[in-house]
Amino acid sequence: MDMNEIKEIFFQECEEQLAELESGLLRLNDGDTDPETVNAVFRAVHSIKGGAGAFGLDDLVSFAHVFETTLDCVRSNKLEASQDLLKVMLRSADVLADLTAASRDGGTVESSRTSGLVAELEAYAKGQPLPSASAAPAPAPAAAAPEPAQAETPAPAAEAPEPTDDSGFQPVPFSFDALDGDDDLAIEDGRSVFTVRFKPRSDLYAKGNESVLILRELAKLGDLQVRCEADDLPSIDMLDPEGAYFSWLIRVETDQDEEAVRHVFEFVEWDSTVEITAGADEEAFAAPDAQGGDQPMAAVPFDLSLLEDVPAVSAEAAAPEAPAPAAAAPAAAGDESMAPPNLPLAAKAIAAEAEKKETVVPAVPAAPQTIRVDLDRVDRLINLVGELVINQAMLAQSVVENESGGSSAVNLGLEELQQLTREIQDSVMAIRAQPVKPVFQRMGRIVREIADMTAKQVRLVTEGENTEVDKTVIDKIAEPLTHMIRNAVDHGLETPEKRTEAGKNAEGVLRLSAKHRSGRIVIEIADDGAGINRERVKAKAIENGLITADANLSDEDIDNLIFHPGFSTADKISDISGRGVGMDVVKRSIQALGGRISITSKPGKGSVFTMSLPLTLAVLDGMVVTVANQTLVVPLTAIVETLQPEKSDIHSFGPSQRLIAIRDTFCPLVDVGNILNFRSDLANPVDGVALLVESEGGGQRALMVDAIQGQRQVVIKSLEANYTNVPGIAAATILGDGRVALILDVDAVVTASRGQPLSPDMMLAATG
Amino acid sequence: MRISDNDMLELIAFTLGDQEFCVEVISVREIRSWTPATILPHSPDHVRGVINLRGVVMPIMDLSLRLGMAASEPTQEHVIIVTRIGEQTIGLLVDSVSDIFTVATDSIQPAPDVSRSVDRELIRGMIPMDDRMICFVELHALFETLESEAA
Known part of the structure; x- marks a missing residue:
């Protein structure tokens, strides 16, 4: 490395x-x-x-x-x-x-x-x-x-x-005069003396640190006198083999300052107790045996030669992790009746010791183990699994086609294969699933910055940070989300003065939340600002020629005008959110992810932007349909219901529009084949099937297709990789017969049905 | 005079109608027989659609139509030349592959300034070969225009 x-x-x-x-x-x-x-x-x-x-x-x-x-x-x-x-x-x-x-x-x-x-x-x-x-x-x-x-x-x-x-530990008075200069401590030859008490905790060893190495490092600073103190060493039956019992009393004579001495302990200070005192503690060095008289092992003169060149073996020997009779104690504790009377006591003592330990060291729940994996490797695996899924589907299809007598063994095997493939796929997808937390955290910073720039008081509240979604989705939502957050603070929330006037708390609240809903992730950005000024939006739209002056628009329609390309209500182009990119860019980037965005706004109460995104960009549950001899896949999440239109349900409306009566409402009928240019004439609704779809902000539409082939999980393949974005098409997939099928972009089709054409040249034709 | 390898180009020749064309071998990944493509809505006419190339969705371009000639009526005899430039893979629909040959770069003649129907940016030059004439197609230009047209 x-x-x-x-x-x-x-x-x-x-x-x-x-x-x-x-x-x-x-x-x-x-x-x-x-x-x-x-x-x-x-x-x-x-x-x-x-x-x-x-x-x-x-x-x-x-x-x-x-x-x-x-x-x-x-x-x-x-x-x-x-x-x-x-x-x-x-x-x-x-x-x-x-x-x-x-x-x-x-x-x-x-x-x-x-x-x-x-x-x-x-x-x-x-x-x-x-x-x-x-x-x-x-x-x-x-x-x-x-x-x-x-x-x-x-x-x-x-x-x-x-x-x-x-912890019952009495700190040693610490002279900060030492920092002012070495003069006070200087002994004859300009060198200082420090006394260091170094008591490692077991964590230090658990993390792969080693006291001997620390001491060796310390020895580089100057002359060292080291004594190992073993007072805390318990009797062998009480010994925790992974515990740390030794401490060191060190006298350093050095021409460096205290800082240098402390620096040696920099990486272990969390896992040990280190006291550094200026001056020599001669007493401690002088009378070692007096304290530990009854325990001959208590004070061990430390062999300094260990520090010179420490071979692996002596390093081990120097470590306080003395091998313990680990086997003996548990065995004794295990069977009281068989054990001599004093052993249960010992076992109890161990238990007591363990309890004591627990109170001293706060029990930290063991973190789940993780490994770092290069994202490319995961992606390669996901691609391969995608191929496997397609392959399995192709195999299944060819078996069905060539099936003569109905070999149940083959069918059984295939079924199991399908199940396994699905499980592998789910597990692999789970690897890529990540909580949205990092992105949400970044938003905190954006809010602070914009709040500072606009002199607004904003509190960001986040919810559902642990909601998981595919890493690609996370990477790609950061930008639109940033933009929406900026927008919400800049345009959504009022200044503290205005808020106070309106009887609101001067501090605006921005609520950013994420949750799973029916196989998608829904992210909401809610502000408690003034809401959308519909009068101004409408005036602006008329001014920009987006709508006619006499257009009769619902509140929802007006709110959705802000997603129109080139629309910006800010009177002045502000530094923050008016850089020519508006909500239309946000909407497009969300749509590019197979997502939808909508807004609801209450005057004086604030606005809520809701975006719903697929959990993964790799697979999709779709309905496979036939349209003008082409096979298309319609995302299942978009479909509300499917119905077989009766002749009596179809009503003509205007020159070319047709409506279908569904229960008590009339829903516009959209011929998918026609809108995608697969055929120029309109199909007869009675011959086909209608898919009732719901799009964000666009209400319901009935999409006419010729026939439904079935439901299937499909692997999403990018069209952009080798070609480019195709209007009305979200992506492609490969079906069981090896052919490419296109995945319908339901929102784009619905938008197109409202008169906004799918492709740029159609747009020219429509506006010209 | 010795010609160094740098001055040599290895080309693959193919036919479109009664004319011969070629592209650089270095960009050719494979040659496969025609399989029906999935039609892409709202695409230029010369984009015949997309096919599955071992799990990759690859667009197929009708080169004849793209070069201003008649649209191909693909049959089993037609082939797709799979070309790759950078990260992008495109299949070129041609009548048949006729030859693989090597020429010196200085033997490539500039395309004559005659036609308005052929996009001259797509033609790198003409290569005389015995009594044949082979038109050298510039793949980079073909790739670049595919994206801008389609958008």
Whole structure:
């Protein structure tokens, strides 16, 4: 694995950390006071800083460091996580994301953005620390080891009293004078002495770290005196083979400062207790045996030669994970009656120990194991499974065609094959399914930015972030969603003044939600703004020549005018959402995904944009139909019902329109063959079948086809890959006979039936 | 005079009616017999539709019609030359494949400035071969125009 690959992994992890950071900050913003949330946020920034340091990404490191310093004040309850502070922190998170992106892709982040935030963060860090007692309990023992202040930033913790944490651990007074200069500590030859107590927790070893390596690293700084303390080592029957019992008392004599010493522990500080004191603790080194007199093993002089060149074997020996009689204890606990009387006691003690452990270490639910897989590999698998599905269908069809006596074994086998293929397909699709969370999280940032630019107060509420949908869909909805969010803040919500005037809360609420509904994902963007100004929309449409002045439009029709190409109601072209791309672009990109979008609006109450998208772009449940000798597939989700028209149900309307009476309503009849140019004359409805379809915003239409062949799951094949987008056609598929069948774009056909022609040249003909 | 490999072109010749044409072999993936295509609505006449090429949906272009000649009436004898440029694969419907040959680039003559019916952008030049004349079709131009026309 070369450096670039490692760097790539680092950036991938950065993305996860940034997401973690943002969601943590948002939780805090919503009033979450769990210290673990603060810790998570801190950890995220800290990990980014650590990794960035390893790759020499200085901009990232220095910003992350300031951020981390301020977070540390919050973490140690010296600073209250006020709304104002959280706003600054959310903006800092955005900048951190930008800096990360800049480090990855090249480019820079405006220094004014970083320097402004750095100043704000530093001001907070220097601000009034809270008395530690009144705040929530200090998180984790690590709080006793405050982050080192680096030379260029103020030491936030310096003025504050050390919090006493609840683990019973008494922090050692920590002289920050050390940071001012080495003079105070200097002994004759200009070298400083530090005493370090280093107590690893079992997590440190679990993560593949090794105390000996840390000590070896420390030895590079100067002269080392190390003593291993084994006071905590339990008797062998109590020993947890994976526990960590040893701690080290280290005397370092070095010409470096405390920072350098602390730096050695940078990657293990979360999994160990590290105390660094300036000066020598001669007493501790002097009287080792006095404390542990009854336990001869308690203090072990540490063989420094181990640090020189550590072969694998001695490293193992030095590790405190002494092999334990793992087998003996459980066996004893297992059968009390057979065991000597003292063993159940031991078992109980183990249980007690385990209980104690549980209370000390908060039980973290085991995260499901995951692996990173290159997306290309998954896609290749999905393509292959797609081929398999087609192949299976072709095989089944040829067996049916050649079937003479009805060999049940073959049929049975085929049925099983079909079931297995379907299961494989579902499982493979599930690999690609991802929660919409990352996209939703990005929207938080968009909202903040636009709110700042428009001086509006906006709160984004997200729901159903864990709703899963195919990765391609996720990737492709980000852009239209961004546009809609911008639009909602810019045009939908009013200014705080106007809102107050209207008797609303000055802060507007934007609700972004996702849910599964009948095999599709439905994403809603609801604002509590002024709603669509129908008068203005109508006036604008007349002005632009989209409708005639005397056009009689329903409210729904007017609302849907905003999806018309070239339509923009903003009086001024604003920087934010009026860049010539309007809702028509959003609508087209949603449609390109096989989705639909609609709007409902209530004057004074706000608007709701609803988009419904397929869960996957790879397969589709369709109804296979025949139209003018061509085989077409109509997406099943679009079909409300199918019916056989009676002659008496068909009514002529105007010169060429025909309506079909369905129960008590009249529904326009659309001849699919005619609209797709497969035939020039209109088919006789009585000879065919009508598919009642519902399109977003367009009401119901009855699509006339010649015959229904059946229902089938089909693999979606792109037409654009080798050709181009075909009006009225969503995509193609390959049927059991190996022929290509086209998948009908129901919305486009319905739109065309309303007089908007399918192809550009038809449009010219219609408007000219 | 020695001619280096760089100056040589390997071409595949085919017939459309009584005329001979050729394209570069390097862009040809395979030659397969005609199978009925699925008609695409609202497409130019020379796009005969799409067929299934081992799971890939490939458009078929009637090259004769595209070059301004009569539309083909495909039979079992007709063949499809599968060509690929970049990421795009297109099948060319032709009467039959006649030859594979190599020519020096400097033997290609510019197309004469006579006809309005043949889109001259599609013709890279003329190649004299014994007493035959083979028209060299520029595939890149063919691919580019397919997309712009269809849109």
